[in-house]
Amino acid sequence: MTNVIIVNFKSYEEGTGRRGFELARTCEKVSLDSNVDVIVCPPLVHLGQYADELSIPVYAQHVDAAAAGSHTGHITPMSVKEGGGQGTLVNHSERRMRIADIERAVVECKRVDISTVVCTNSVRVSKACASLSPTYIAIEPPELIGGDIPVTKAKPEVISGAVEAIKSVNKEIEVLCGAGIKTGRDVRKAIELGSSGVLIASGVVKSKDPEKTMLDLMSGVS
Amino acid sequence: MTNVIIVNFKSYEEGTGRRGFELARTCEKVSLDSNVDVIVCPPLVHLGQYADELSIPVYAQHVDAAAAGSHTGHITPMSVKEGGGQGTLVNHSERRMRIADIERAVVECKRVDISTVVCTNSVRVSKACASLSPTYIAIEPPELIGGDIPVTKAKPEVISGAVEAIKSVNKEIEVLCGAGIKTGRDVRKAIELGSSGVLIASGVVKSKDPEKTMLDLMSGVS
Amino acid sequence: MTNVIIVNFKSYEEGTGRRGFELARTCEKVSLDSNVDVIVCPPLVHLGQYADELSIPVYAQHVDAAAAGSHTGHITPMSVKEGGGQGTLVNHSERRMRIADIERAVVECKRVDISTVVCTNSVRVSKACASLSPTYIAIEPPELIGGDIPVTKAKPEVISGAVEAIKSVNKEIEVLCGAGIKTGRDVRKAIELGSSGVLIASGVVKSKDPEKTMLDLMSGVS
Amino acid sequence: MTNVIIVNFKSYEEGTGRRGFELARTCEKVSLDSNVDVIVCPPLVHLGQYADELSIPVYAQHVDAAAAGSHTGHITPMSVKEGGGQGTLVNHSERRMRIADIERAVVECKRVDISTVVCTNSVRVSKACASLSPTYIAIEPPELIGGDIPVTKAKPEVISGAVEAIKSVNKEIEVLCGAGIKTGRDVRKAIELGSSGVLIASGVVKSKDPEKTMLDLMSGVS
Numbered sequence: 001m002t003n004v005i006i007v008n009f010k011s012y013e014e015g016t017g018r019r020g021f022e023l024a025r026t027c028e029k030v031s032l033d034s035n036v037d038v039i040v041c042p043p044l045v046h047l048g049q050y051a052d053e054l055s056i057p058v059y060a061q062h063v064d065a066a067a068a069g070s071h072t073g074h075i076t077p078m079s080v081k082e083g084g085g086q087g088t089l090v091n092h093s094e095r096r097m098r099i100a101d102i103e104r105a106v107v108e109c110k111r112v113d114i115s116t117v118v119c120t121n122s123v124r125v126s127k128a129c130a131s132l133s134p135t136y137i138a139i140e141p142p143e144l145i146g147g148d149i150p151v152t153k154a155k156p157e158v159i160s161g162a163v164e165a166i167k168s169v170n171k172e173i174e175v176l177c178g179a180g181i182k183t184g185r186d187v188r189k190a191i192e193l194g195s196s197g198v199l200i201a202s203g204v205v206k207s208k209d210p211e212k213t214m215l216d217l218m219s220g221v222s
Numbered sequence: 223m224t225n226v227i228i229v230n231f232k233s234y235e236e237g238t239g240r241r242g243f244e245l246a247r248t249c250e251k252v253s254l255d256s257n258v259d260v261i262v263c264p265p266l267v268h269l270g271q272y273a274d275e276l277s278i279p280v281y282a283q284h285v286d287a288a289a290a291g292s293h294t295g296h297i298t299p300m301s302v303k304e305g306g307g308q309g310t311l312v313n314h315s316e317r318r319m320r321i322a323d324i325e326r327a328v329v330e331c332k333r334v335d336i337s338t339v340v341c342t343n344s345v346r347v348s349k350a351c352a353s354l355s356p357t358y359i360a361i362e363p364p365e366l367i368g369g370d371i372p373v374t375k376a377k378p379e380v381i382s383g384a385v386e387a388i389k390s391v392n393k394e395i396e397v398l399c400g401a402g403i404k405t406g407r408d409v410r411k412a413i414e415l416g417s418s419g420v421l422i423a424s425g426v427v428k429s430k431d432p433e434k435t436m437l438d439l440m441s442g443v444s
Numbered sequence: 445m446t447n448v449i450i451v452n453f454k455s456y457e458e459g460t461g462r463r464g465f466e467l468a469r470t471c472e473k474v475s476l477d478s479n480v481d482v483i484v485c486p487p488l489v490h491l492g493q494y495a496d497e498l499s500i501p502v503y504a505q506h507v508d509a510a511a512a513g514s515h516t517g518h519i520t521p522m523s524v525k526e527g528g529g530q531g532t533l534v535n536h537s538e539r540r541m542r543i544a545d546i547e548r549a550v551v552e553c554k555r556v557d558i559s560t561v562v563c564t565n566s567v568r569v570s571k572a573c574a575s576l577s578p579t580y581i582a583i584e585p586p587e588l589i590g591g592d593i594p595v596t597k598a599k600p601e602v603i604s605g606a607v608e609a610i611k612s613v614n615k616e617i618e619v620l621c622g623a624g625i626k627t628g629r630d631v632r633k634a635i636e637l638g639s640s641g642v643l644i645a646s647g648v649v650k651s652k653d654p655e656k657t658m659l660d661l662m663s664g665v666s
Numbered sequence: 667m668t669n670v671i672i673v674n675f676k677s678y679e680e681g682t683g684r685r686g687f688e689l690a691r692t693c694e695k696v697s698l699d700s701n702v703d704v705i706v707c708p709p710l711v712h713l714g715q716y717a718d719e720l721s722i723p724v725y726a727q728h729v730d731a732a733a734a735g736s737h738t739g740h741i742t743p744m745s746v747k748e749g750g751g752q753g754t755l756v757n758h759s760e761r762r763m764r765i766a767d768i769e770r771a772v773v774e775c776k777r778v779d780i781s782t783v784v785c786t787n788s789v790r791v792s793k794a795c796a797s798l799s800p801t802y803i804a805i806e807p808p809e810l811i812g813g814d815i816p817v818t819k820a821k822p823e824v825i826s827g828a829v830e831a832i833k834s835v836n837k838e839i840e841v842l843c844g845a846g847i848k849t850g851r852d853v854r855k856a857i858e859l860g861s862s863g864v865l866i867a868s869g870v871v872k873s874k875d876p877e878k879t880m881l882d883l884m885s886g887v888s
Contacts (some may be wrong), residue, residue, distance in 0.1 A: 011293040017304030044297055045282065045305035049270030060267065062295025070368055070423070071233040073284025073297075073317035075266060082239030083267035091765065095295035098762040099794060100787050121766050128765060128797040131790055131831075146292055165797075201292070318542040321535065321572060322565045343544050346575055350543060353572040353609075387575075455737040461748030488741060489726065489749035493714030504711065506739025514812060514867070515677040517728025517741075517761035519710060526683030527711035539739035590736055645736070 003221040004037040004197035005187070005214075006117065006138070006176065007204050008061065008089065015205045016043050021050060023210055028056045030214045036221045037197075038214070041089060044075060051084025059117065060088035062095045065104035077108040087115030089199075090134065093142045099128075106134050117176065117199070126162040130169035136176050137166055138199045144179035146202055151179040152189035163194035182213075187220025197221075225443040226259040226419035227409070227436075228339065228360070228398065229426050230283065230311065237427045238265050243272060245432055250278045252436045258443045259419075260436070263311060266297060273306025281339065282310035284317045287326035299330040309337030312356065315364045321350075328356050339398065339421070348384040352391035358398050359388055360421045366401035368424055373401040374411035385416035404435075409442025419443075447665040448481040448641035449631070449658075450561065450582075450620065451648050452505065452533065459649045460487050465494060467654055472500045474658045480665045481641075482658070485533060488519060495528025503561065504532035506539045509548035521552040531559030533643075534578065537586045543572075550578050561620065561643070570606040574613035580620050581610055582643045588623035590646055595623040596633035607638035626657075631664025641665075669887040670703040670863035671853070671880075672783065672804075672842065673870050674727065674755065681871045682709050687716060689876055694722045696880045702887045703863075704880070707755060710741060717750025725783065726754035728761045731770035743774040753781030756800065759808045765794075772800050783842065783865070792828040796835035802842050803832055804865045810845035812868055817845040818855035829860035848879075853886025863887075 007027055009015025015023060024040045031038035032055070039057045042050045051058040064074040080088055090105050091097045097105070102118060109116045116134035120126040126139050139162040144151050151159065159177045166173050177190050178199030190198050200217065207213040229249055231237025237245055246262045253260035254277070261279045264272045273280040286296040302310055312327050313319045319327070324340060331338045338356040342348040348361050361384040366373050373381065381399045388395050399412050400421030412420050422439065429435040451471055453459025459467060468484045475482035476499070483501045486494045495502040508518040524532055534549050535541045541549070546562060553560045560578040564570040570583050583606040588595050595603065603621045610617050621634050622643030634642050644661065651657040673693055675681025681689060690706045697704035698721070705723045708716045717724040730740040746754055756771050757763045763771070768784060775782045782800040786792040792805050805828040810817050817825065825843045832839050843856050844865030856864050866883065873879040 008294060011288060011290055011296055011298045011301060013290040013300070016290065016298075016301050020304075041294075043301040043305075044266050044295065045269040045301050045307065047267040047270075048272075049274060049305065052271060060295075066233060068233055068235040068238065071316055072230060072263075072311065072314040072423075073266065073282075074233055075295075076233045076238075078235070079233060079238050079265040079267050082242075083265075083271065085267065089294065092294040094293055096764040096766055099757065099765040099768060099791055100759075100762055102765060103788060103791050103794075122769060124797055124799075125765055125769050128769075128794040131794040131797065131835075133790075169797075201294075313543065315544075318544055320540040321543040321546060321569055322537075322540055324543060325566060325569050325572075344547060346577075347543055347547050350547075350572040350575040353568055353575065353613075355568075391575075452738060455732060455734055455740055455742045455745060457734040457744070460734065460742075460745050464748075485738075487745040487749075488710050488739065489713040489745050489751065491711040491714075492716075493718060493749065496715060504739075510677060512677055512679040512682065515760055516674060516707075516755065516758040516867075517710065517726075518677055519739075520677045520682075522679070523677060523682050523709040523711050526686075527709075527715065529711065533738065536738040538737055645738075 002037050003191060004039060005217055006039045006041065006059065006199045008041045008199060008201040009043060009205055010201050011043055012205045020046060023205065024050050024054055026211050027214060028054050030211060030218060031056050034218055036218045047080065047085055048083035057086040058084060060085050062092065063088045063090060063105050063109065065101035065108065067108055077105065077112045077114060081112040081114050085114060087117065087135065090116050090118045092119045093121060093140060093145060102129065103132050106132050123158060123161040123165050127165035127169060130166040130173055133170055134173065136174045138176035138178055140178040140199065147180045149180050150182060150186040151177055152186050152193065154180065156193055159190065159193040159195055184216045184220035187217050191221065224259055225413060226261060227439055228261045228263065228281065228421045230263045230421060230423040231265060231427055232423050233265055234427045242268060245427065246272050246276055248433045249436060250276050252433060252440060253278050256440055258440045269302065269307050270305035279308040280306060282307050284314060285310045285312060285327050285331065287323035287330065289330055299327065299334045299336060303334040303336050307336060309339065309357065312338050312340045314341045315343060315362060315367060324351065325354050328354050345380060345383040345387050349387035349391060352388040352395055355392055356395065358396045360398035360400055362400040362421065369402045372403050372408040373399055374408050374415065376402065378415055381412065381415040381417055406438045406440070406442035409439050413443065446481050447635060448483060449661055450483045450485065450503065450641070450643045452485045452643060452645040453487060453649055454645050455487055456649045464490060467649065468494050468498055470655045471658060472498050474655060474662060475500050478662055480662045491524065491529050492527035501530040502528060504529050506536065507532045507534060507549050507553065509545035509552065511552055521549065521556045521558060525556040525558050529558060531561065531579065534560050534562045536563045537565060537584060537589060546573065547576050550576050567602060567605040567609050571609035571613060574610040574617055577614055578617065580618045582620035582622055584622040584643065591624045593624050594626060594630040595621055596630050596637065598624065600637055603634065603637040603639055628660045628662070628664035631661050635665065668703050669857060670705060671883055672705045672707065672725065672865045674707045674865060674867040675709060675871055676867050677709055678871045686712060689871065690716050690720055692877050693880060694720050696877060696884060697722050700884055702884045713746065713751050714749035723752040724750060726751050728758065729754045729756060729771050729775065731767035731774065733774055743771065743778045743780060747778040747780050751780060753783065753801065756782050756784045758785045759787060759806060759811060768795065769798050772798050789824060789827040789831050793831035793835060796832040796839055799836055800839065802840045804842035804844055806844040806865065813846045816847050816852040817843055818852050818859065820846065822859055825856065825859040825861055850882045850886035853883050857887065
């Protein structure tokens, strides 16, 4: 198991265009200087553009459950792969999917050989998604997303409960957590609770000093 | 009024990755060699990547009605602009939108200064969308999309009817048409019926010789 | 032109089951005692049940753009008609629809001979929907729905602007307005601004004395 | 375990209005004359209307993941209960839901004490949904729905696989199957494969003699 920090740029101005690319470079730098894997999820239109330049993994923020074909405006797993992406978020709380589509998206991502991070909102939904065998499941209680209290403090039992439920279905799925994560202490706690890392967005993207924030977060990985 | 041919790569394999980029280069070449504007709409993850290299306009296949912010997996007009896109399709038949969202997307695209091509399915919906003041309205009867009979032959009255209805609301909106368009003759007919050009997908993307097909299509623009 | 007050029960507890039926009876009583048309929109599962008993018009809260067929869990215009409904809301802010679906729903409702109240959020969208020729257009600025300030006070220019825009497209469409309407004074103002009546929900459904509230509202219709 | 036949009226003309009610009466009659439970799912607007008259259980075709409140045009579990419904289909292939919404719908249905029949399309999705603890899971391969070959013949391993997967998660969930079921032989096979009954639509609703068809289907339950 390798620990990982996934940085979701969302559609924040600070994560788009030139500023977004500089942020991605910062993530690359701190990752290469350490033993912690950092993955960036830029805005979708930048995926190929950033992946061409970066040596750390770039993931999509979303994929649709679609193979190649007449799907205007959809994000196919194949296009993510062709664009240089190594994986994708699936079912993020800001882009929820139908369960049959989550299954199809995970299957199609496996076919084109990219990783999947299925986002979930509860222990039960996490267990349900474990049956679909994604690479990662990232539990994020929606009410804590973008807030000031880290999930590791507000609901530690949700993380440990999700880890237990997911592993009872499929031991090979790595568990991540997110929502309100801001410091290395939060990351350490997340790992103690059984997760392999964190999913973070505003904490890094809207930080006044993203490099410092990233270094602090990474210090939580012993 | 300048005539235009918009090539929608959809999620076709032939329009993705290296093959997609070569197709875009072909579109660029034939456009620069002529007096006809050609616009390409690559898969969304390639938008920035292709726009960096091409000298013809690159449009997105879809935008969401969202400004910058917590919108994971959404396509914001601002990100299209920052990625180098000069415009976007809106409400394509494979990615229909709610009417309030079409309005918001058009307004946000204007704010960041990119063009909008609102796709419609009927004369009535075309007239309705004219009230939202996009740059272009592209009428495409859904039952003819991807088929063998061009809309110019199957339903010429839908094109002329849409032109009349749209211009009665706002004379500045350019009208395009699409569905089944394959030859220069179809393009000529489309222009005779009052449109400013065509929206084309499989006819070019799945052509065995896209350059030849493009040259034929462009011959329809006198 | 006849003035009308449409009472939307939403999914409020006070508008469901026995309590909902008593509320509908109250609406019926005050309407029959006056010269003001009152229409009730109960929860969808109650539509046929209430329509069987009431002598005032019952409208659905939503219809899907679907004719009879394999549409499990959809609300077809035909089923509304068969259930005794005389009309339906379309595109309510809590149930927005794609523009092509609004067109199809309006056409299908006409075919089965029930009225349509297309809800809109802005002057532009109101004008757009006028091209689809519904029976009524009800403008409700979303940010005022369920609030304390009536639209007639907060944004009178939106109502008069919508009336003008809609009538410029099709004079036969009646215009309604809603959001924050609570008193007869609000109704009078709404009518002065050119509307034919109001769409009201919590103001009546959550009133401690719905009969008194209804009588007050109706006093606004001279 | 009691065997059950659930008849989904969809939005078929034959299942709507007076004809729908007569069909429901037929289902009631054959059920009362036998030892087989029959449940009817009429069009949503008829739910309360039919439930008032029938002595067999009436289920909704769909519920939304919503408690009472400002949810215009939604189907709340509470309204189904108040309308006399004893349960509901959830996530039918013609009305797929997001996974977090399936969880919330099942929880809310339990709170108001109505049964849930979560529809699924594959063994994996069935196992996933078992973690959400509905009353029933009904597996229906979408490609067979409405067709001539019964799932029991085309894909028996999908039924037995779903039964095994579901029971491995939660033994108390009853498994149903559907798609192409037309005869008592199909029902017998479905039960032999481990299911508790079937979900059927066009086979009964579009039958020229629904009573005869129902009697034949029920003969498959020994």
